[in-house]
Amino acid sequence: MIAVDNVLISDDIAKEQFVCDLSKCKGGCCEEGDAGAPLEEAELDLMVELYPKIVSYLTPEAIKEIEKKGKYVYHKEFGWVTPTLGNDNEICVYGTRDEQGIIKCAFEQAYYDGKIGWKKPISCHFFPIIQKSGRDGDYDRMNYEPREVLCKPACSFGKKLKVPVYQFLKEPIIRKYGEAFYEALEKVAKDNFPPKT
Structure with a gap:
């Protein structure tokens, strides 16, 4: 689990690779x-x-x-x-x-x-990240939840292009949490989860 500010982020967002393939899904x-x-x-x-x-x-x-x-x-x-x-x-x-x-x-x-x-809607922009606020509003959670069959082409395409989930979803992450948050997430991801070859 990665923590940036008051957001708990699944390791998969840094480790896994994903790029939407609209021609397939x-x-x-x-x-x-x-x-x-x-x-x-x-x-x-x-x-x-x-x-x-x-x-x-x-x-x-x-x-x-x-x-x-x-x-x-x-x-x-x-x-x-x-x-x-x-x-x-x-x-x-x-x-x-x-x-x-x-x-x-x-x-x-x-x-x-x-x-x-x-x-x-931000939930659409974030997909396949599911972002939820904590019950008391004191923290958010971000989980990587691609659909098993529907998102299979996107997972393959991401691996082919070597694009981590967080990079693919840079725009909505910045839209929701800001540039500084994204930069912190990117640093943690690169330091702890080097790109797959």
């Missing part, structure tokens, strides 16, 4: 799971505020589901999450498939198109 993390994407309390108002700017990226089915369920829903096990089409383990309402069958996030598309300044 098709963005299946937006669809496979027990509920929609977990949302932080501070993200709830953002979902409402930004909705008018991303609605044009959504499918008619998704718009109908959002009108019925709301921009976010409460799940008894996971707290606030994005709604999904139909049951809990179906595609996130904010996801749409492109011509290649790859699921794209409406928020992320609008971000890249310069329409909004928020990329997507």
